[in-house]
Amino acid sequence: xxxxxxxxxxxxxxxxxxxxxxxxxxxxxxxxxxxxxxxxxxxxxxxxxxxxxxxxxxxxxxxxxxxxxxxxxxxxxxxxxxxxxxxxxxxxxxxxxxxxxxxxxxxxxxxxxxxxxxx
Amino acid sequence: xxxxxxxxxxxxxxxxxxxxxxxxxxxxxxxxxxxxxxxxxxxxxxxxxxxxxxxxxxxxxxxxxxxxxxxxxxxxxxxxxxxxxxxxxxxxxxxxxxxxxxxxxxxxxxxxxxxx
Numbered sequence: 001x002x003x004x005x006x007x008x009x010x011x012x013x014x015x016x017x018x019x020x021x022x023x024x025x026x027x028x029x030x031x032x033x034x035x036x037x038x039x040x041x042x043x044x045x046x047x048x049x050x051x052x053x054x055x056x057x058x059x060x061x062x063x064x065x066x067x068x069x070x071x072x073x074x075x076x077x078x079x080x081x082x083x084x085x086x087x088x089x090x091x092x093x094x095x096x097x098x099x100x101x102x103x104x105x106x107x108x109x110x111x112x113x114x115x116x117x118x119x
Numbered sequence: 120x121x122x123x124x125x126x127x128x129x130x131x132x133x134x135x136x137x138x139x140x141x142x143x144x145x146x147x148x149x150x151x152x153x154x155x156x157x158x159x160x161x162x163x164x165x166x167x168x169x170x171x172x173x174x175x176x177x178x179x180x181x182x183x184x185x186x187x188x189x190x191x192x193x194x195x196x197x198x199x200x201x202x203x204x205x206x207x208x209x210x211x212x213x214x215x216x217x218x219x220x221x222x223x224x225x226x227x228x229x230x231x232x233x234x235x
Contacts, residue, residue, distance in 0.1 A: 033222065040227075042209070042227040043209065048222055058222075090163065092163075108223055109165070110164070112161055112162045113161070113162050
Protein backbone atom coordinates (compact mmCIF):
# COMPACT_ATOMS: atom_id res chain seq x y z
CA UNK A 1 0.00 0.00 0.00
CA UNK A 2 1.08 3.56 -0.68
CA UNK A 3 2.18 5.41 2.42
CA UNK A 4 2.14 9.20 2.62
CA UNK A 5 3.54 10.43 5.92
CA UNK A 6 3.16 13.93 7.26
CA UNK A 7 5.64 14.83 9.96
CA UNK A 8 3.15 16.19 12.52
CA UNK A 9 -0.54 15.57 13.27
CA UNK A 10 -0.87 18.72 15.39
CA UNK A 11 1.30 21.81 15.40
CA UNK A 12 1.03 25.11 17.26
CA UNK A 13 3.12 28.08 16.15
CA UNK A 14 3.20 31.81 16.75
CA UNK A 15 2.49 34.66 14.36
CA UNK A 16 5.56 35.61 12.34
CA UNK A 17 7.33 32.27 12.74
CA UNK A 18 8.67 30.37 9.74
CA UNK A 19 6.86 27.03 9.66
CA UNK A 20 7.88 23.86 7.83
CA UNK A 21 5.44 21.04 7.06
CA UNK A 22 7.08 17.89 5.76
CA UNK A 23 5.61 15.13 3.63
CA UNK A 24 7.23 11.88 2.50
CA UNK A 25 5.84 9.22 0.13
CA UNK A 26 7.24 5.75 -0.37
CA UNK A 27 5.92 4.80 -3.82
CA UNK A 28 8.19 6.71 -6.19
CA UNK A 29 5.30 8.91 -7.36
CA UNK A 30 6.08 11.74 -9.74
CA UNK A 31 3.37 14.10 -8.49
CA UNK A 32 3.03 15.60 -5.02
CA UNK A 33 0.48 18.11 -3.74
CA UNK A 34 -0.27 20.37 -0.78
CA UNK A 35 -3.85 21.31 0.08
CA UNK A 36 -5.50 23.18 2.88
CA UNK A 37 -8.94 22.22 4.09
CA UNK A 38 -11.31 24.62 5.84
CA UNK A 39 -14.94 24.09 6.86
CA UNK A 40 -17.31 25.00 4.04
CA UNK A 41 -14.48 25.58 1.55
CA UNK A 42 -13.48 22.01 0.76
CA UNK A 43 -9.93 21.28 -0.39
CA UNK A 44 -7.95 24.08 -1.95
CA UNK A 45 -4.70 23.40 -3.79
CA UNK A 46 -1.75 25.45 -2.55
CA UNK A 47 1.14 24.09 -4.63
CA UNK A 48 1.98 20.97 -6.55
CA UNK A 49 5.09 19.41 -8.01
CA UNK A 50 5.35 17.01 -10.95
CA UNK A 51 9.08 16.34 -10.70
CA UNK A 52 12.09 16.99 -8.50
CA UNK A 53 12.82 20.72 -8.24
CA UNK A 54 9.67 21.50 -10.24
CA UNK A 55 6.77 23.35 -8.64
CA UNK A 56 3.57 24.97 -9.80
CA UNK A 57 1.21 27.34 -8.02
CA UNK A 58 -2.21 26.06 -7.17
CA UNK A 59 -5.28 28.12 -6.37
CA UNK A 60 -4.06 29.81 -3.15
CA UNK A 61 -0.24 30.06 -3.15
CA UNK A 62 0.04 33.44 -1.41
CA UNK A 63 1.98 33.26 1.84
CA UNK A 64 3.37 29.81 1.06
CA UNK A 65 6.37 28.32 -0.70
CA UNK A 66 7.45 24.72 -1.35
CA UNK A 67 10.59 22.70 -1.81
CA UNK A 68 11.16 19.39 -3.57
CA UNK A 69 14.83 18.45 -3.47
CA UNK A 70 14.19 14.70 -3.53
CA UNK A 71 11.47 12.77 -5.30
CA UNK A 72 9.98 11.33 -2.12
CA UNK A 73 9.83 14.54 -0.09
CA UNK A 74 7.71 17.66 -0.55
CA UNK A 75 7.89 20.47 2.00
CA UNK A 76 5.43 23.29 2.54
CA UNK A 77 6.83 26.49 4.04
CA UNK A 78 4.91 29.30 5.68
CA UNK A 79 7.39 32.15 5.37
CA UNK A 80 5.84 34.29 8.12
CA UNK A 81 2.89 32.55 9.74
CA UNK A 82 -0.34 34.47 10.21
CA UNK A 83 -3.52 33.58 12.07
CA UNK A 84 -5.47 33.17 8.80
CA UNK A 85 -3.22 30.23 7.99
CA UNK A 86 -4.68 28.21 10.84
CA UNK A 87 -6.08 25.19 9.02
CA UNK A 88 -5.83 21.49 8.26
CA UNK A 89 -3.04 20.82 5.75
CA UNK A 90 -3.12 17.71 3.59
CA UNK A 91 -0.32 16.27 1.48
CA UNK A 92 -0.94 13.86 -1.41
CA UNK A 93 1.02 12.01 -4.06
CA UNK A 94 0.13 10.29 -7.33
CA UNK A 95 1.48 8.66 -10.41
CA UNK A 96 0.81 10.42 -13.64
CA UNK A 97 -0.29 8.92 -16.93
CA UNK A 98 -0.33 10.16 -20.46
CA UNK A 99 1.89 10.73 -23.41
CA UNK A 100 2.99 13.35 -25.85
CA UNK A 101 3.51 15.87 -23.09
CA UNK A 102 -0.07 15.82 -21.83
CA UNK A 103 -0.46 14.13 -18.47
CA UNK A 104 -3.23 13.41 -16.00
CA UNK A 105 -3.04 12.57 -12.37
CA UNK A 106 -3.83 9.00 -11.34
CA UNK A 107 -5.66 8.64 -7.99
CA UNK A 108 -4.05 10.69 -5.28
CA UNK A 109 -3.00 9.13 -1.98
CA UNK A 110 -3.30 11.33 1.08
CA UNK A 111 -1.51 11.64 4.38
CA UNK A 112 -3.43 11.94 7.64
CA UNK A 113 -3.13 15.71 7.69
CA UNK A 114 -1.51 18.30 9.94
CA UNK A 115 -3.79 20.49 12.02
CA UNK A 116 -1.87 23.75 12.30
CA UNK A 117 -2.80 26.47 14.75
CA UNK A 118 -1.20 29.90 14.53
CA UNK A 119 -1.55 31.93 17.73
CA UNK B 120 -12.39 25.04 -17.46
CA UNK B 121 -13.13 21.83 -15.61
CA UNK B 122 -15.22 22.01 -12.45
CA UNK B 123 -17.00 19.68 -10.03
CA UNK B 124 -20.29 20.42 -8.26
CA UNK B 125 -21.58 18.39 -5.35
CA UNK B 126 -25.22 19.34 -5.13
CA UNK B 127 -25.77 18.65 -1.43
CA UNK B 128 -23.56 19.94 1.36
CA UNK B 129 -25.25 17.76 4.00
CA UNK B 130 -27.25 14.56 3.70
CA UNK B 131 -28.90 13.17 6.85
CA UNK B 132 -30.25 9.63 6.55
CA UNK B 133 -31.42 6.84 8.85
CA UNK B 134 -29.47 3.62 9.25
CA UNK B 135 -30.31 0.93 6.64
CA UNK B 136 -31.90 3.49 4.31
CA UNK B 137 -30.56 4.01 0.76
CA UNK B 138 -28.52 7.11 -0.04
CA UNK B 139 -27.37 8.99 -3.15
CA UNK B 140 -24.69 11.67 -3.10
CA UNK B 141 -24.79 13.73 -6.25
CA UNK B 142 -21.83 14.92 -8.30
CA UNK B 143 -21.78 16.75 -11.62
CA UNK B 144 -18.69 17.76 -13.53
CA UNK B 145 -17.90 19.92 -16.50
CA UNK B 146 -15.18 18.92 -18.91
CA UNK B 147 -14.68 19.07 -22.64
CA UNK B 148 -12.35 16.07 -22.73
CA UNK B 149 -12.38 12.52 -21.49
CA UNK B 150 -12.17 12.31 -17.73
CA UNK B 151 -11.00 10.28 -14.83
CA UNK B 152 -13.46 10.51 -11.91
CA UNK B 153 -13.03 9.67 -8.24
CA UNK B 154 -14.90 9.53 -4.97
CA UNK B 155 -12.97 10.01 -1.75
CA UNK B 156 -14.13 9.55 1.85
CA UNK B 157 -12.81 11.42 4.88
CA UNK B 158 -13.52 10.16 8.39
CA UNK B 159 -13.14 12.62 11.29
CA UNK B 160 -9.55 13.75 11.91
CA UNK B 161 -8.17 11.70 9.05
CA UNK B 162 -6.93 12.30 5.52
CA UNK B 163 -8.88 11.38 2.40
CA UNK B 164 -9.15 7.76 1.30
CA UNK B 165 -9.95 6.69 -2.23
CA UNK B 166 -13.40 5.07 -2.29
CA UNK B 167 -13.75 4.27 -5.99
CA UNK B 168 -12.59 5.44 -9.39
CA UNK B 169 -13.66 5.55 -13.02
CA UNK B 170 -10.83 5.55 -15.54
CA UNK B 171 -12.38 3.75 -18.51
CA UNK B 172 -14.47 0.69 -19.38
CA UNK B 173 -17.61 -0.21 -17.44
CA UNK B 174 -19.56 2.86 -16.41
CA UNK B 175 -20.60 1.27 -13.09
CA UNK B 176 -17.84 1.05 -10.51
CA UNK B 177 -18.03 -0.43 -7.03
CA UNK B 178 -16.16 -0.15 -3.76
CA UNK B 179 -15.40 -2.93 -1.30
CA UNK B 180 -17.83 -1.57 1.31
CA UNK B 181 -20.99 -1.54 -0.80
CA UNK B 182 -20.86 1.89 -2.47
CA UNK B 183 -21.23 2.22 -6.23
CA UNK B 184 -21.09 5.08 -8.71
CA UNK B 185 -22.19 5.32 -12.31
CA UNK B 186 -20.45 7.43 -14.92
CA UNK B 187 -23.09 9.11 -17.09
CA UNK B 188 -21.42 10.94 -19.94
CA UNK B 189 -24.58 12.49 -21.38
CA UNK B 190 -25.55 13.97 -18.02
CA UNK B 191 -21.94 14.62 -16.95
CA UNK B 192 -22.66 13.00 -13.62
CA UNK B 193 -20.93 10.55 -11.29
CA UNK B 194 -23.42 10.02 -8.45
CA UNK B 195 -22.50 7.83 -5.47
CA UNK B 196 -25.07 5.36 -4.12
CA UNK B 197 -25.43 2.79 -1.40
CA UNK B 198 -28.59 0.67 -0.96
CA UNK B 199 -28.33 0.42 2.84
CA UNK B 200 -26.10 2.65 4.96
CA UNK B 201 -24.50 1.96 8.33
CA UNK B 202 -23.61 4.27 11.19
CA UNK B 203 -19.96 3.75 10.25
CA UNK B 204 -20.57 5.40 6.85
CA UNK B 205 -20.88 8.77 8.59
CA UNK B 206 -18.14 10.85 6.98
CA UNK B 207 -17.48 13.56 4.42
CA UNK B 208 -17.43 12.50 0.78
CA UNK B 209 -15.58 14.29 -2.00
CA UNK B 210 -16.03 13.91 -5.74
CA UNK B 211 -13.02 14.76 -7.96
CA UNK B 212 -12.09 14.94 -11.65
CA UNK B 213 -8.59 14.50 -13.04
CA UNK B 214 -7.43 17.41 -15.15
CA UNK B 215 -4.81 17.00 -17.82
CA UNK B 216 -2.10 19.61 -18.03
CA UNK B 217 0.33 19.86 -20.90
CA UNK B 218 3.89 19.10 -19.93
CA UNK B 219 3.04 18.70 -16.24
CA UNK B 220 1.80 15.90 -14.03
CA UNK B 221 -1.87 16.80 -13.91
CA UNK B 222 -4.02 17.58 -10.88
CA UNK B 223 -7.45 16.86 -9.40
CA UNK B 224 -10.36 19.27 -9.14
CA UNK B 225 -12.42 18.55 -6.02
CA UNK B 226 -16.04 19.28 -5.23
CA UNK B 227 -16.96 21.07 -2.02
CA UNK B 228 -17.79 17.86 -0.19
CA UNK B 229 -20.98 16.27 1.15
CA UNK B 230 -21.36 15.44 4.83
CA UNK B 231 -23.21 12.16 5.20
CA UNK B 232 -24.75 11.75 8.63
CA UNK B 233 -26.28 8.35 9.41
CA UNK B 234 -28.67 8.31 12.36
CA UNK B 235 -29.82 5.24 14.29
